[in-house]
Amino acid sequence: MLEWIDHRLRQFEANGKLADMQEEFTQRVKESIENPPPVEGLTTTNPRTFYVDPSIVIPKDIVVPATGQVIAKAGTKVNPFDSRTWPKADGKDILPKFELSKVLVFFDARDAQQRRFASEYHNDKPIKWVLTAGSPNQMATLLDARIYFAQDGFLTSRLNITHVPAIAYQEGTRWRIDEVNVSGLQPLEIEQ
Structure with a gap:
């Protein structure tokens, strides 16, 4: 053979x-690589703001290997944005407080109006650009920034994003999601 x-x-x-x-x-x-399979969703026409609780439930006890001490019991609800819910060792915080320092912007690069939105969007915090569809390479050139891709819709589903463009950032102990209407923007055409 x-x-x-x-x-x-x-x-x-x-x-x-x-x-x-x-x-x-x-x-x-x-x-x-240049045109990953899209995460299907619709362009926002009715903008909305909503909140998502990032809490998770610990599936099994978390144990310190060296001592055998249980620092989080199975079933404990932990919010990564709320240090009061974090595991403690001997009653003391074991992790420093955390605040997300970036803004995530989800958009479909196949849509010329969403490209215009992305090219004009600014924020005081650093922006992480997340494509739901389109060419990451073209957008990296257009925005002069690193581009991420919403692989298989993992982030969009976790954040309940159904319409793009959408801006996601930490507000207090929750994610705030703003879906943006771009229908009034001038399309931004790019060379193929």
């Missing part, structure tokens, strides 16, 4: 088919 596979590969190499297959594979990989 291995001899047959080796023989076929040599034939493909000799007639150029192997190079064609490699080129086709390279193009498919390049396309999937």
Whole structure:
């Protein structure tokens, strides 16, 4: 069997088919990187603001390996934005207080009005650009910034984002989500 596979590969190499297959594979990989599968959602037409509780429930006891001390019991509700809910060791805080220092902006780069919104949006906090669809490379060039992609909709589903563009940031002990209406913006066309 291995001899047959080796023989076929040599034939493909000799007639150029192997190079064609490699080129086709390279193009498919390049396309999937430059235009990842979109996270489906609709452009915001009715802007809204809502809040999301980031709390999680600890599924099993968290134990300090060296001492065996349980610092968080299974079923404990922990909010990463609220240090009062965090595990403690010997009754003392074991982690420093936390405040999210960035703003997450979710948008669909296929939509020219959302591209315009992204190109004009400013915030006092650093911005993390998160694409739900479109080309990360084009947006990195347009915004002169690092671009992230909402892989399989994990973040959008955790934050209950159903329309984009949307701005997500910490407000107190919750996520605040602002879905923005861009229908009045001038489209921003980009060269393909």
